[in-house]
Amino acid sequence: MENSTEVIEFVFVAFKFSQSLQQIVFLIFLLIYTLLLSGNILIMMTIRADPRLHTPMYFFLGKLSFIDLCYSSVTVPKMLVDFLSERKVISYNACITQLYFFHFFACAECFIFTAMAYDRYVAICKPLNYSTIMNKHLCLFLVAATWMIGFVHSNIQTALTMQLPFCGPNEIKSFFCDIPPLIRLACTDTTIIDAMIVANSGFVSLGCFLTVLISYIGIVSAMLKIKTVEGRRKAFSTCASHLTVVTFFFGPCVFIYMRPSTTLQADQVIIVFYTVIAPMLNPVIYTLRNKEVKTSMKKLWGRKVQYNK
Incomplete structure (x- = not known):
């Protein structure tokens, strides 16, 4: 398809701060991005190093950490550079590339959350058949489907935009x-293409959200049948972390894409939350609420400290 655009570069106008304030904001986001990278890498290394965490739940958690790392790296490094630049410019080709990978990893994150919800549903509602249902082949299939659907979704979105x-x-x-x-x-009527883009995004996000919702309706129903308080508490603790990060991801996404237009400042706060803050909080939420991960981290890094001595 031949590209008919006359624009060779775009200018970002989101953050209009003084130069001194931009330097301060740069340091804040640099710290957040450093925490994001280190937190997600730590989770991936811990899961890989501890055989006790080689279960479907932590298999998906490791993939989520990898996706979070890539998802934020599509946008944050460029944003950090722009904070120190007078002209916040991006070429047309770089813009399309950024758009492609942003939607690729965002879609992959939607589906990995869905896979995690299904894993928790099977663990709570069908505990006796858990190991049979959530076998290695199904886990690999779900992850492969996650990447494939992300690939198809981002190709559709990018192709429609490039028209x-x-x-x-x-x-x-x-x-x-x-x-x-x-x-x-765009200097043309975008009604049809806009509707196609919204329909594609809506199909992906709504499908994932409804699957997660149905899974948790089943989980809650099963939890209410547990007679002991300790049993309910244990069942809830295995799902609370996942439900929290799902809310952090889907809530802002639904608001930013489905609500009427608000102010630019409000939009940017919401976008920063689900592209930067939420991926940083995910490893914190999982480690703080998960005794197995915390124990594994202490043992793993305790052994490394002793080895270095």
């Missing part, structure tokens, strides 16, 4: 290339 001609203006009201702010710059 649009961009003749100017070229100012994107965001800190990265996403479809909603980009599509507003």
